[in-house]
Amino acid sequence: MKKILVVDNHPMMLKFMSNLLEKKGHQVLTAPDGLSALDILKTHIPDVIFVDLIMPNISGDKLCRIIRSKPELRDVFLVILSAIAVEDELNLSDYKADACIAKGPFNKMAEHIFTVLEKIDDLQSEGLLREILGREQLYGRQITKELLELKNHYEATLNNISEGILELTPELKIVYANPAAISIIGIPEESLLSRDFTKLFLEKHQDMLNYLTDNFKGRKKMVIHEGPFEINNNQVIINIIPIKDDEYNPILVILKNVTLQKQMEAQLQHAQRMEAIGTLAAGVAHEINNPISGIIGYAEILRDCYHQQSPDIDIPKRIIKEADRIADIVKNLLSFARDRQEEKSPAHIEDILSSSLGLIEKRLLKDGIQLSVDISNPLPEINVRSHEIQQVFLNILNNAHYGLNQNSLKFGGKNFLRIKSEMADVEGRNYIRTTFYDSGPGIPLNILNKICDPFFSTKPPGKGTGLGLSISHGIINNHEGRLLFETVEGEYTKVIVDLPVNTDG
Amino acid sequence: MLKNKFERLELKEDEYIELVHLFVLTSRSDINKLQSAINSNDTEKVSMIAHSLKGAAVNLGLEEFFELAKIIEEKARDGQLEKTAETAYIFQNKLDGIADIINS
Numbered sequence: 108m109k110k111i112l113v114v115d116n117h118p119m120m121l122k123f124m125s126n127l128l129e130k131k132g133h134q135v136l137t138a139p140d141g142l143s144a145l146d147i148l149k150t151h152i153p154d155v156i157f158v159d160l161i162m163p164n165i166s167g168d169k170l171c172r173i174i175r176s177k178p179e180l181r182d183v184f185l186v187i188l189s190a191i192a193v194e195d196e197l198n199l200s201d202y203k204a205d206a207c208i209a210k211g212p213f214n215k216m217a218e219h220i221f222t223v224l225e226k227i228d229d230l231q232s233e234g235l236l237r238e239i240l241g242r243e244q245l246y247g248r249q250i251t252k253e254l255l256e257l258k259n260h261y262e263a264t265l266n267n268i269s270e271g272i273l274e275l276t277p278e279l280k281i282v283y284a285n286p287a288a289i290s291i292i293g294i295p296e297e298s299l300l301s302r303d304f305t306k307l308f309l310e311k312h313q314d315m316l317n318y319l320t321d322n323f324k325g326r327k328k329m330v331i332h333e334g335p336f337e338i339n340n341n342q343v344i345i346n347i348i349p350i351k352d353d354e355y356n357p358i359l360v361i362l363k364n365v366t367l368q369k370q371m372e373a374q375l376q377h378a379q380r381m382e383a384i385g386t387l388a389a390g391v392a393h394e395i396n397n398p399i400s401g402i403i404g405y406a407e408i409l410r411d412c413y414h415q416q417s418p419d420i421d422i423p424k425r426i427i428k429e430a431d432r433i434a435d436i437v438k439n440l441l442s443f444a445r446d447r448q449e450e451k452s453p454a455h456i457e458d459i460l461s462s463s464l465g466l467i468e469k470r471l472l473k474d475g476i477q478l479s480v481d482i483s484n485p486l487p488e489i490n491v492r493s494h495e496i497q498q499v500f501l502n503i504l505n506n507a508h509y510g511l512n513q514n515s516l517k518f519g520g521k522n523f524l525r526i527k528s529e530m531a532d533v534e535g536r537n538y539i540r541t542t543f544y545d546s547g548p549g550i551p552l553n554i555l556n557k558i559c560d561p562f563f564s565t566k567p568p569g570k571g572t573g574l575g576l577s578i579s580h581g582i583i584n585n586h587e588g589r590l591l592f593e594t595v596e597g598e599y600t601k602v603i604v605d606l607p608v609n610t611d612g
Numbered sequence: 613m614l615k616n617k618f619e620r621l622e623l624k625e626d627e628y629i630e631l632v633h634l635f636v637l638t639s640r641s642d643i644n645k646l647q648s649a650i651n652s653n654d655t656e657k658v659s660m661i662a663h664s665l666k667g668a669a670v671n672l673g674l675e676e677f678f679e680l681a682k683i684i685e686e687k688a689r690d691g692q693l694e695k696t697a698e699t700a701y702i703f704q705n706k707l708d709g710i711a712d713i714i715n716s
Contacts, residue, residue: 212672
């Protein structure tokens with residue numbers, strides 16, 4: 108007695124197979140399409156599966172591949188049952204099937220089915236059957252071939268378009284996915300088919316998708332949702348098209364990947380915001396500068412009125428000190444805002460880096476931070492305002508130092524800062540890329556897009572002005588370079604500075 | 613007329629009648645779909661359905677139905693939907709005929 112599953116969309120074929128096999132004492136389950144077959148296979152593991160090739164809701168070839176991808180079904184004996192099989196010069200190993208029986212008159216089919224079933228037990232030791240039984244009962248060969256060509260033609264089209272295309276049952280189970288959809292979703296076809304479509308998305312999107320798909324049930328209306336919906340780190344626009352037909356009423360879903368487009372929009376927005384802030388900062392700085400000079404001037408007069416030994420002389424001195432601090436901040440603000448047209452000159456990244464490091468190296472070592480510098484020699488010169496780049500590097504180094512010190516309580520001794528300069532080719536342009544890789548606490552994702560904003564700081568009041576990275580960002584932009592961050596919270600931060608190589612000679 | 617058919621297929625009479633019954637039921641709904649496909653000029657779908665009708669007819673050794681389904685499939689492929697509709701009509705009448713036989 109064998110447990111046998113028969114999958115075919117014709118009720119007559121299912122009836123014939125179950126009569127035939129039950130008479131021989133086998134236990135028979137039937138399914139009208141690939142999707143229902145997969146449902147049955149969740150709870151039953153048959154010894155033999157007969158599969159028709161052309162079926163709605165997950166075709167036979169896909170069903171075969173899904174069956175073979177599941178470890179618990181790997182040893183099931185798989186028999187293809189189809190007229191198409193004979194025409195397609197079918198390669199059984201493509202379908203990972205063990206045998207194939209051509210559809211024909213029932214007496215012939217019965218004969219072949221019994222041949223296969225008898226052979227199964229011998230085959231376990233001898234290897235696979237891999238043959239097509241019943242080729243002699245061919246009919247309408249030419250036309251079937253044309254049908255197949257048509258199918259292949261449509262498949263070729265679907266395989267090559269850039270939009271992801273999914274077919275869903277009205278219950279929103281996936282029964283078809285083209286290669287673009289598979290790559291956007293990032294789940295292999297074998298485990299994607301028969302899944303619930305909405306479950307692919309984050310919980311926050313699921314309600315919306317359920318609403319969208321509920322909304323048009325029974326209506327012949329297309330829905331486009333700009334979302335964007337997040338899936339597998341991609342952002343997609345979703346287009347849902349219900350297909351009205353007499354039987355299955357499938358739903359077509361088109362996924363358009365807009366990740367790059369959204370990234371560029373975000374970059375543009377950021378650039379515009381920075382520019383607006385720059386203009387504002389320049390205005391404010393200018394307005395503050397004048398009264399500050401006044402304050403400092405009057406405080407100096409006040410100071411000069413006091414006797415040098417007077418205990419009160421400290422007060423005007425403090426006023427001057429604090430006002431100087433304001434003046435410094437304003438100066439920094441101006442350097443962020445102003446597009447300074449100071450001359451650039453050729454310089455070596457190594458020299459700039461070592462002058463920045465010279466200012467902080469001792470402190471890093473004192474705090475037990477393992478420092479390594481790797482400069483792949485010889486790197487070409489870059490055309491820069493050296494003191495500005497030095498300022499950027501110093502800033503990054505200071506941030507890394509601060510972060511690592513936050514960390515040191517937790518993982519004492521494991522703190523490192525690795526600096527590396529090398530050539531990088533970005534969109535056909537040569538850059539020198541300097542990476543500052545520290546094992547600090549990382550940058551939380553929710554603030555990552557704010558860290559370059561002026562006055563944004565994570566440091567406690569008085570420890571930082573929130574201007575360091577915004578100034579650095581401005582400087583690197585003025586050098587036509589790029590300032591990038593790669594970080595995993597709790598693990599590391601990589602700050603990457605790309606500066607264009609001096610191509611003028 | 614049916615007697616030699618079930619003997620040729622090595623089936624018992626009641627089994628054969630049950631299968632023919634399912635054939636009639638499925639084919640009737642297929643013919644309905646075929647007609648709506650003809651109305652919407654969907655030749656691909658027409659020939660797909662005819663192909664499936666043809667396969668079922670072969671299973672049961674019903675040559676007349678096989679020949680008719682083959683004509684439907686070929687004519688649909690040539691775009692002669694008028695001819696297809698005529699043949700589908702004949703197919704449907706024959707279905708009624710065979711339904712009467714198995715019901716009696």
